Amino acid sequence: MVELNSNTDVLVIGAGIAGIEASLMLSKADRNVHLIEKTSYTGGSSIKYEEVFSNMECSTCMVAPIQQEIIQDKNINLLTLTEVESIKGSLGNFNVRIHKKARYVDMDNCIGCNACFDPCPVSINNEFEEGLSKRKAIYVPCAGALPNVPMIDTKNCLRFNGKECSACKEACMFEAIDYSQKDEKTDIKVGSIIVATGFDLMDTKKLQEYGYGKIDDVYTSMEFERLYASNGPTEGKIILKNGKTPKSVAIIHCVGRKEKGYCSSVCCMYSLKFIHYLKSKISNINISELYTDFCIPGKSHQKFYEKMKKNQVNMIRASDIEVKKQNNDINVNFNIETGEKKNILVDMVILTPAIEPRNTSIKLSKTLGISIDEYGFFKENSSDTSSVISSKPGIFIVGCAQGAKNIQDSVSQATAAVGKILSL
Amino acid sequence: MERKIGVYLCECGPNISEKVDLDRVKKEISSIDDVAVVEKFKLLCSADGKKYLEEQIKNHNLTHLVIAACSPKEHEITFMEVCENADLNPYLFQLANIREQCAWITADKEEATKKAIRIVKAAVGRVKYHSSLEKKEIESIPDVLVIGGGIAGIEASLQLASSKRKVFLVEKTSELGGLIKNFEKTFGDMKSATELIDNKIQNINTNENIKVLTNCEVGEVIGFFGNFEIKIKTTTGENEPIEFNVGAIVVATGSQLFNPEKTPQFGYSKLDNVFTSLEFEKMNLTKNITLKNGKTPTSVAFIHCVGREEKGYCSGICCLYSLKYASYLKEKLPKVKIINLYSDLCIPGKKDEKFFNEVKSKNVDFIRSSDVEVEKNKNQLKINFKNKEGKKNSILVDMVVLAPAIEPTIDAVKIAEITGISQDKEGFFAEEHEKLNPISTSTEGIYIAGCAQGPKNISETIIQSEAAAGKILSSLIPGKKIKPEVKTSVISESLCIGCKTCLTVCSYGAITFDETKKISVVNEVICRGCGNCVAACPSGAASIKHFKFNQIYQELLEAVK
Numbered sequence: 001m002v003e004l005n006s007n008t009d010v011l012v013i014g015a016g017i018a019g020i021e022a023s024l025m026l027s028k029a030d031r032n033v034h035l036i037e038k039t040s041y042t043g044g045s046s047i048k049y050e051e052v053f054s055n056m057e058c059s060t061c062m063v064a065p066i067q068q069e070i071i072q073d074k075n076i077n078l079l080t081l082t083e084v085e086s087i088k089g090s091l092g093n094f095n096v097r098i099h100k101k102a103r104y105v106d107m108d109n110c111i112g113c114n115a116c117f118d119p120c121p122v123s124i125n126n127e128f129e130e131g132l133s134k135r136k137a138i139y140v141p142c143a144g145a146l147p148n149v150p151m152i153d154t155k156n157c158l159r160f161n162g163k164e165c166s167a168c169k170e171a172c173m174f175e176a177i178d179y180s181q182k183d184e185k186t187d188i189k190v191g192s193i194i195v196a197t198g199f200d201l202m203d204t205k206k207l208q209e210y211g212y213g214k215i216d217d218v219y220t221s222m223e224f225e226r227l228y229a230s231n232g233p234t235e236g237k238i239i240l241k242n243g244k245t246p247k248s249v250a251i252i253h254c255v256g257r258k259e260k261g262y263c264s265s266v267c268c269m270y271s272l273k274f275i276h277y278l279k280s281k282i283s284n285i286n287i288s289e290l291y292t293d294f295c296i297p298g299k300s301h302q303k304f305y306e307k308m309k310k311n312q313v314n315m316i317r318a319s320d321i322e323v324k325k326q327n328n329d330i331n332v333n334f335n336i337e338t339g340e341k342k343n344i345l346v347d348m349v350i351l352t353p354a355i356e357p358r359n360t361s362i363k364l365s366k367t368l369g370i371s372i373d374e375y376g377f378f379k380e381n382s383s384d385t386s387s388v389i390s391s392k393p394g395i396f397i398v399g400c401a402q403g404a405k406n407i408q409d410s411v412s413q414a415t416a417a418v419g420k421i422l423s424l
Numbered sequence: 425m426e427r428k429i430g431v432y433l434c435e436c437g438p439n440i441s442e443k444v445d446l447d448r449v450k451k452e453i454s455s456i457d458d459v460a461v462v463e464k465f466k467l468l469c470s471a472d473g474k475k476y477l478e479e480q481i482k483n484h485n486l487t488h489l490v491i492a493a494c495s496p497k498e499h500e501i502t503f504m505e506v507c508e509n510a511d512l513n514p515y516l517f518q519l520a521n522i523r524e525q526c527a528w529i530t531a532d533k534e535e536a537t538k539k540a541i542r543i544v545k546a547a548v549g550r551v552k553y554h555s556s557l558e559k560k561e562i563e564s565i566p567d568v569l570v571i572g573g574g575i576a577g578i579e580a581s582l583q584l585a586s587s588k589r590k591v592f593l594v595e596k597t598s599e600l601g602g603l604i605k606n607f608e609k610t611f612g613d614m615k616s617a618t619e620l621i622d623n624k625i626q627n628i629n630t631n632e633n634i635k636v637l638t639n640c641e642v643g644e645v646i647g648f649f650g651n652f653e654i655k656i657k658t659t660t661g662e663n664e665p666i667e668f669n670v671g672a673i674v675v676a677t678g679s680q681l682f683n684p685e686k687t688p689q690f691g692y693s694k695l696d697n698v699f700t701s702l703e704f705e706k707m708n709l710t711k712n713i714t715l716k717n718g719k720t721p722t723s724v725a726f727i728h729c730v731g732r733e734e735k736g737y738c739s740g741i742c743c744l745y746s747l748k749y750a751s752y753l754k755e756k757l758p759k760v761k762i763i764n765l766y767s768d769l770c771i772p773g774k775k776d777e778k779f780f781n782e783v784k785s786k787n788v789d790f791i792r793s794s795d796v797e798v799e800k801n802k803n804q805l806k807i808n809f810k811n812k813e814g815k816k817n818s819i820l821v822d823m824v825v826l827a828p829a830i831e832p833t834i835d836a837v838k839i840a841e842i843t844g845i846s847q848d849k850e851g852f853f854a855e856e857h858e859k860l861n862p863i864s865t866s867t868e869g870i871y872i873a874g875c876a877q878g879p880k881n882i883s884e885t886i887i888q889s890e891a892a893a894g895k896i897l898s899s900l901i902p903g904k905k906i907k908p909e910v911k912t913s914v915i916s917e918s919l920c921i922g923c924k925t926c927l928t929v930c931s932y933g934a935i936t937f938d939e940t941k942k943i944s945v946v947n948e949v950i951c952r953g954c955g956n957c958v959a960a961c962p963s964g965a966a967s968i969k970h971f972k973f974n975q976i977y978q979e980l981l982e983a984v985k
Contacts, residue, residue: 021860029898055858062859064497072501111467113439173437174467257777265772293768297740299850299878300858302732317812337792337812375774382613385579385620386890387883403774407859409884415863416887419894423587 006092007191010421011036013084013364016044017407018399018414019196020066025418027075034188035070036082036098038360041145042067044198048128048222050229050236052407053273054304060144060231067146081151083360084367085185091394091424092191102181104152105138110176112148114140119167122156126233130223133233138168138177143231152177192394192421195368195378196414197361199400202256202353210255210351211323215330216241218323218349221270228277238281246348248286249278250332252321256354257292262375264404267352268295272308274350279311288314288344290321290334318342323349355404370395377403388417396420428460429548430486432477434468434493436523443527445537449492452541456548460484469499474506481510488551492520492544513556515910515970520547542983549982553975561905562949564650565671568896569594571642571839574602575882576676576874576889578624583893585633592668593634596641596659596835600625602678606705610882611741611748612779617882618709637666641835645673645843648950649869650906671900672869674892675853677839679875682731682829690730690826691798697721697805698798698824701745708752717803721822723761724753725807727796731829732767737850739879742827743770747783749825754786763789763819765796765809773883793817798824830879844933845870852878863891866931868950871895911970912951913958915944919965926957926966 010026012019015037023033046052047067049059070076081101088095105116120136128141135141137157140150152168154160159179169177201222204212212218217240219227230236240246251271257263271289278285296305309315318334325331329345336342357376358364365372371391373379378397381389387403388396396417399410431453435441446464454462461484467473468491481489489512491503496519504514522540530536568584570577573595581591593600607617628634637656643665644655652673656666681700684692691698696716699707707713715721726746732738743766750762769790771780784790793809800806801820808818832851840847845865848854853872856864863871871892874885900906915926915935920943926935927944934950935957937943944965946957957966967973 017860025894025898029901030904052859057859066860068497111436111439111469113437115438262774262777263772293770295768295770295772297738297770297772297879299737299848299852302737306736373774377774385883385886387887388890404772408862409887411860412862412884412887412891415891415894417890417894419583419890419892419897422894422897423583 007094007189008032009034009188009190011094011096011188011190011193012196013193014038014044014196014198014399014401015042015070015078015080016196016198016399017046017063018198018410019044019194020063020070021411022194022196022398022414022418023070023076024066024073025415026421027073029418029422031075033076034079034098034190035076036079036084038081038083039141040080040103040151041141041147042070042078042080043146046407047142047145048229049225050277051273053269054300056273056276064144064146071147078147080147084364087368094190094193094394096188096190096193098186098188100184100186102183103149104154104178104181105150106176106178107147107149109174110149111174113173114150115173116150116168116171116177119171121165121167122158124156129226129233130220132223132226192396192424193368194396194398194414194417194421195364195370195390195401196399197358197364197401199355199404200358202260202356204255204351204353207256207259209322210252210349211325211330212351215323215325215349217246217330217347218351221267221274221350221352224274224277224350228281236281238278240347245282246285248288248344248346249348249350250288250290250330250344250346251350251352252323252332253289253291253352255351260354260356260375262354262404263295264355265295266355266404266406269301269304269406271352272296272305275308275311275313286314286346287311288316288332288346290316290318290332292317292319355400357401361401368392368395370397377401386416386420388413388420394424427458427488427552428484428486429458429488429490429551430480430484431459431462431490431492431544431548432468432480433462433464433522433544434473434491435464435466436493436527437467440493440523440527443530443533443536444522444540445533448537449540449544453544453548456545458552459548460486468493469502474502477503477506478510481507481512486512487516488554489517490520490544490547490551491517492522492540492547494523495521495525515557516551516554518547518551518554520544545985546979546983550975550979553972553978554970557910557969559910560908560948562650562908564900564904564906565669566590566900566902567592567668567670568672568674569642569652569654569670570674570676572602572676572678572874572876573597573600573636573638574676574678574874575604575621575624576678576876576885577602577674578621578628579886579889580674580676580873580892581634582624582627582631583890584896585631587893587897588633589896591634592637592654592656592670593628594637594640594642594656596639598638600628600636600638603702604882606702606709608705608709608752609748611744612773612775614748614751640666642839642842648947649867650900652869672871672896673843674871674873674889674896675839675843675845675865675876676873676889677833677836677876679830679879680833682735682831684730684826684828686734687731689797690727690824691800691805692826695798695800695805697822698826701742701749701825701827704749704825708749708756711756713753713756715822720757721760723763723821724823724825725763725765725805725819725821726750726825726827727798727807728764728766728827730826735829735831735850737829737879738770739830740770740772741830741879741881744776744779744881746825746827747780750783750786750788754788761789761821762787763791763821765791765793765807767792767794830875832876836876843867843870845872852876863888863895867933868952869900908949909951909953911953911968912948913946913953913955913966913968915946915957915961916965916967917941917943919963920944921963921965923962925960925962929956929960931956
């Protein structure tokens with residue numbers, strides 16, 4: 001019998017909550033981990049939320065300690081702005097070529113003082129804040145982002161677009177700005193891979209009936225999360241585009257569910273969370289939840305539903321929803337269960353768009369050679385009972401990259417994938 | 425011994441130095457008793473800075489170190505390592521945060537400087553009262569006890585055994601398999617459940633690393649993570665108890681159905697042909713879906729959410745297994761009329777809606793209803809309900825199948841008592857953290873998997889079992905010693921009045937009562953240093969290492985003086 005030496009190192013793709021948890025556990029078991037993250041920061045979607053259901057814990061407070069841990073952990077090689085370019089080999093012996101984009105800020109020299117932001121003359125929409133606020137060409141996505149080191153966005157930086165500017169470099173006292181940094185391609189050798197690339201929200205502009213993008217004050221749930229966040233564009237003030245405080249809000253469930261063909265499983269719960277968000281800031285606000293079925297499985301969720309319902313919320317089972325502008329109001333038209341047509345006038349609408357795989361997941365599936373299912377999520381191996389096993393031995397799929405799920409279930413899957421790897 | 429405190433002020437480039445007059449801070453601090461040296465440095469966390477600090481500690485023979493710089497979140501670990509490298513106990517060091525809590529948030533330089541002086545003085549005041557703390561290491565046993573021989577326990581055992589761990593799998597009944605043994609198929613993919621479980625049982629039986637103990641239950645668990653002493657007794661009580669030691673425990677005791685007799689409106693146990701979902705599974709498995717009179721039913725109603733209101737939660741799987749039952753029936757009795765009386769459809773997975781649409785397209789009726797009641801009507805059953813418009817309605821069927829809520833098994837209370845883990849209000853075992861740690865309990869080394877933690881489907885159960893195995897494989901490694909928390913609680917023997925208040929507030933079961941001395945005793949291996957007992961102790965006997973009364977008092981005193 002021939003036994004091949006297999007590599008015990010692990011590549012984790014995606015530094016959201018699932019990737020972070022998996023990396024920390026692997027490190028605890030003395031494994032070397034390469035944790036790569038496409039963006040410049042860790043924490044993924046979870047750091048966009050002010051609070052999480054159903055215990056309403058502060059999300060950044062929950063995630064920040066483990067974000068800090070991965071930065072300090074000596075077994076974890078955290079590489080931000082990094083993606084997989086190609087992969088060779090098989091279980092036990094993968095050779096992965098990674099592409100690390102230049103940050104143009106030295107991670108060792110930068111101390112995160114932010115002195116470089118002010119002098120930067122560029123101002124553009126901040127993607128992290130869903131475009132609700134501006135950022136500079138040298139920036140961190142939000143206050144408290146980790147690693148607390150800015151990056152230069154070369155698409156918008158004057159210097160990288162043929163103009164003379166070195167305002168950030170002049171402002172930096174630590175010689176941390178390095179315009180000469182280059183993108184790097186390196187090969188790393190690992191024995192197994194965990195894919196934890198997370199989710200996107202469905203593009204709601206495609207669903208014209210909801211008026212998103214055309215009517216002011218129709219928000220997606222992620223935009224609303226940022227609007228409520230104390231480190232967000234309004235520092236947590238829930239305000240309309242005209243600066244006024246909303247008096248009435250309609251939260252519309254199941255946006256894009258029919259088109260997608262699945263229930264995203266978290267929208268009912270976070271819509272209930274939004275009741276808490278709204279009532280805690282604007283106590284007399286009128287809230288209507290337009291839902292199809294309340295999907296609140298699990299031992300603690302119904303209690304949360306009942307607690308939120310006590311806030312005198314209009315729970316309306318609705319279908320055929322259409323959102324229109326009417327003078328200064330937003331007119332939400334819908335059918336109730338009897339088929340009867342109804343409408344409500346509100347001044348803010350929050351949509352809960354379906355959770356879909358990252359727009360890069362098809363490309364990644366091809367790069368890694370793993371299958372995706374009819375919905376675009378990474379597909380579990382049907383001959384195995386474990387949902388974290390992909391179609392390719394040695395590659396594991398966890399969190400929302402495998403299917404829409406909440407944080408608890410994402411963490412469970414990440415932990416399970418580690419279990420699988422440690423018993424390979 | 426003479427105290428020689430070294431105080432180092434970090435300029436953090438301009439971050440601190442521009443806002444705080446560090447020369448003034450240096451002057452003020454230099455005059456404090458026991459302060460041997462005060463210096464400022466450009467950037468202490470840099471490689472140069474760390475080297476400088478190491479040399480300073482050695483050259484000045486420092487006994488204590490204070491660094492005034494950034495938040496402990498940033499660099500406490502960095503500077504503790506510096507101490508270790510310089511042979512100074514890292515607990516004789518204090519980090520004063522004059523960046524985030526001072527320079528960055530104070531506009532006026534005069535005010536910031538005064539504030540920085542107070543912060544550094546407080547740190548110096550505190551560090552004088554620090555004592556060296558030693559990191560402990562204890563041996564551990566890599567073997568594992570798994571309680572419950574259902575799918576959750578089986579999966580955890582297989583996962584652990586494939587990593588060459590010795591597993592003791594304890595099952596109270598005479599055979600492995602749990603509830604799934606009653607199922608023909610699993611919902612969604614409609615694959616054979618019997619095959620699934622039989623294969624796994626076979627793998628268990630042929631695995632030499634797994635010792636299966638059927639007809640057995642756990643009698644006693646003492647000890648802590650890495651070293652649990654287990655006593656197993658047979659359910660018949662005939663044989664001698666079996667004793668062994670393990671390092672970790674997986675509790676996978678599963679679930680049972682809510683007893684529908686508690687909701688008499690559904691007629692269960694009073695009316696013929698009203699069955700529970702599990703009874704229906706069994707009828708289906710034996711290919712014997714018949715009425716009490718031996719005839720085949722022509723119409724079957726599935727009533728969802730039985731006991732949901734009483735239990736206060738949605739069990740998450742009843743909608744889906746009711747769909748599975750409809751598939752069973754359509755296959756075996758194609759002409760049978762099927763009606764689902766449901767409240768809210770809960771089909772959260774990525775493949776579940778497709779499954780729902782497939783089943784629905786086979787002429788299966790779904791009626792949204794409330795206030796459902798079942799009564800006898802000649803040879804049939806009459807179901808009265810309110811429809812979605814709130815109007816009263818009724819249907820006649822031959823058979824009613826109830827979907828009762830999933831609840832923890834009856835012996836969860838006993839297991840909780842024996843293992844010391846806690847249950848939540850619903851009786852399920854409570855996880856350490858709802859989001860970040862649904863597999864661990866408040867007792868380190870004891871993990872929960874499957875429906876014992878909360879209602880879930882087979883796929884989710886398997887994930888939790890694999891996760892529990894993952895937790896164990898990553899924290900309990902053969903040959904590797906366990907490093908318990910250093911900053912633990914201590915209860916003074918002379919001050920303890922034996923009131924036992926601390927026992928009621930300890931979340932980790934770290935405190936026991938010494939009946940002969942009549943005092944509380946902390947097990948330092950289990951204690952995680954949360955401080956609950958310190959706050960609750962009425963006699964001042966409990967204290968926490970590194971957060972002792974005089975340490976905090978001196979720090980406060982200097983800060984407010």
